Amino acid sequence: MLRINGLGCGYYDRQVLWDINLEVPPKEIMGIIGPNGSGKTTLLRAVSRLLKPKQGSIHLDGKDIWQMKYRELAKRVAVVSQGLPEETLTVEEFVLLGRIPHFEGLQFLETNHDFEVAEGCMALTDVLRLKDRPIGQISGGERQLALIARALTQEPALLLLDEPTTYLDIAHQVGMLDLIKRLNRKLGLTVLMVLHDLNLASEYCDKVALLSNGKIYKQGRPEEVLNYKVIEDVYKTVVVVQKNPVSKKPYILLVSEEEKRKKK
């Protein structure tokens, strides 16, 4: 589905990513994890074509994304970025903007099909009941859902998410990732997302790629990547990794400095 070959990129003269090789197979959930400043968001920006690669290339189904037309790319890839919309648009108007890539040359109005798609996506993300509310007046969690509804309205094959759980409490975090998993299973959506929380990444991703200083430190299934040695090496902090008794996935426990000293 998505293949990144020897990607190097950055901003102006500051290189952020070096030699990234990554493949996201279709219908998989791939998590990008790593410490602050390791280049997670930059990688996502490169994939969503906001940043031009300095070296290497990014191919989507065998096609270089920089060779594709803007609309063509937007029909295949949808992005849910960080930061919540502060518009006075209603939720429905906002979600309908996701149909823009499907507009024909001189089409100005949405067709009935566009409305149906938008309504279906709002139902799927449970924001249909809010469709006439201004988007600036609903809660952060609901706004995040509206963002996802808009992305789904693009009918993409690949969904990119930048920390979709940032503004949410634990129940909403789980709800959000359950939703993403459901979309992945039901619609066959391929997902590439940046996650901060290692436990969530371990629980929900089929594969994870751990970034460190702009390079991929290790990638693979969560069980392969998330062990205490790797994490301590990348994050420079002491952790304990155990197995979640229910899901058998690794989960990471933190140890405070005081406790560490007591142990010694």
Added chain:
Amino acid sequence: MRKRIIYWVVWIFVLTGLLLATALFSLYIGSVGMSLNKILRVILEGKGTLEYSILFDIRLPRIILGFAIGGSLSLIGVILQGMFRNPLVEPYTLGISGGAAIGVCLNIVFRLNRALGILSLPVCGFLGALCVVVLVYSLSVKKGVLKIQGLLLTGVMISFISSSLIMLIMAVSRTEDLHGIVFWIMGSLEEPNNALILISLCASIAGLILSYLFCIDLNALALGEEEAMHLGINVERSKRLLFIIASVLTGFSVSVAGIIGFVGLVVPHFVRVVVGRDHRILLVSSFLGGAAFLILCDTLARTIIAPVELPVGVITGLMGGSAFVYVLTRKQMLLKAK
């Protein structure tokens, strides 16, 4: 969702009705009083009478020019406010009017209009405006990307520089030229040349049609440039073309009618309150609203203390400004009451 389209069509009808009513009112009122019956009779009688030439040679051209200029200015306001995502931007923010003013001032000071005819005034204005457009544009493009914030800052700075230059020109110019400069800067819809009026009309309508091709892009740009890119908009191309449309149209308006403030700032805000933020309706209704507003203001300007004629900018500023403050404070009170 047919509801929304019906709502839009209704508003277009309402605004068109308003525009026609204002135009008729403007045709009807003036220093020579004419009842509606009389107007009808004059029209039926045809050419030749004094009343006929008052109606069709004096009042009608002003109405048409008011339509073109008012429509253009408020259309430019919508485009720029949408592009910059900044509600305070107006047609004159980018310094284009300053360029036009310098062109006209130089023309007057060097007496080019006496040598080359009165038409050289708008031509010089337009050339001045174009110079500024090219300057602002080339200063704001970095590595092939048009930096919107840079565009705004450069524009504001060029406005300041050009107003200083105008003051300089005024300080060293002869008294009799001073009057011409001040008169031009104040802005007026009086334009004896019918060809220019026709050109302005065509330019304004062309501006409306061209910018309408970008209404979807403007809707997406309201979410921010990166979000618009995610939605498949060729943001660089849209920004450039919208900037060019807006600035050329500003150049046209300013060189024909001078600097008429407030239309491009206030009308889009009012219209946005009424019809919403969707550019598919906002562009058209702002054009209609701006046209009606300027025709009304011009009618008041020439009748309020007739036979003396006030500069139309005085009326647009007073009316637009006070109505705007009133609506804004009322809105805040309503919000508090909620």
